Amino acid sequence: MKRIVSIALLMAGAMLLSGCPKKHNVIEPPIAGSQAAGATSGDSASTSGRALDGSASTQGGNSMGADATGPLARRVIYFDFDKSEIKPEFADLVAAHARNLSSHPGLKVKLEGNTDERGTREYNIGLGERRAQAVRRALMLQGVTESQLTTVSFGSERPAAEGDDEAAWAKNRRVELVYSP
Numbered sequence: 001m002k003r004i005v006s007i008a009l010l011m012a013g014a015m016l017l018s019g020c021p022k023k024h025n026v027i028e029p030p031i032a033g034s035q036a037a038g039a040t041s042g043d044s045a046s047t048s049g050r051a052l053d054g055s056a057s058t059q060g061g062n063s064m065g066a067d068a069t070g071p072l073a074r075r076v077i078y079f080d081f082d083k084s085e086i087k088p089e090f091a092d093l094v095a096a097h098a099r100n101l102s103s104h105p106g107l108k109v110k111l112e113g114n115t116d117e118r119g120t121r122e123y124n125i126g127l128g129e130r131r132a133q134a135v136r137r138a139l140m141l142q143g144v145t146e147s148q149l150t151t152v153s154f155g156s157e158r159p160a161a162e163g164d165d166e167a168a169w170a171k172n173r174r175v176e177l178v179y180s181p
Contacts, residue, residue: 071096075177076160077135078170081116084130086138094135097177098142105145111135112176113153114160116169121155128153135175 075097077090086094101107113128132151139149161171 072100075179077131077175077177079131079173079175081169081173082119082127084127084134086134094138095142098139098144101139101148102143105148108148108150108180109139110178110180111149111151112158112178113151113155114158114172114174114176115156116172117156117159117164118169119156124155125153128155131173131175135177 071093074093077086077093079085080087097109101109111132113130113132115124115127115131117124119127129151132153136149136151140146156172159168159172160174161168163169
């Protein structure tokens with residue numbers, strides 16, 4: 001509960017500091033932050049402008065425009081237990097983001113690697129980094145420049161779902177694509 005309140009306060013402060021939204025000629029994804037903790041598999045709301053399934057919501061002033069329901073609206077790539085290989089079902093998602101980034105060289109993306117709670121802190125930080133690097137390599141192979149990408153690993157520190165079951169763990173094994181202007 002404290003985490004949710006803290007995230008809400010941080011988001012409110014960020015909105016106050018950001019001022020009026022700027023108009024650009026490029027597609028700007030919603031500003032993203034941490035997902036709300038304590039969400040269950042049926043919840044789809046988050047304080048970050050994203051649903052837990054990675055799809056963009058219309059919270060805030062920024063939206064994806066006509067493509068809000070397309071592949072660019074999805075910003076989470078999920079992984080199998082103890083793996084850092086991108087699953088085949090996420091190939092189209094990675095390709096769509098690669099095309100968008102290649103056609104808009106001013107856009108930047110932070111790739112946030114996450115794990116479930118199993119494993120030591122050190123191991124999970126390493127696994128989260130390997131996952132973020134796998135997505136980074138896939139994007140770069142499709143024409144995204146190195147200067148557009150940064151990676152960070154949070155290990156198990158930022159769970160998308162609380163719980164000690166496979167449903168929660170599966171939502172926590174992920175890389176989130178967080179766009180910045």
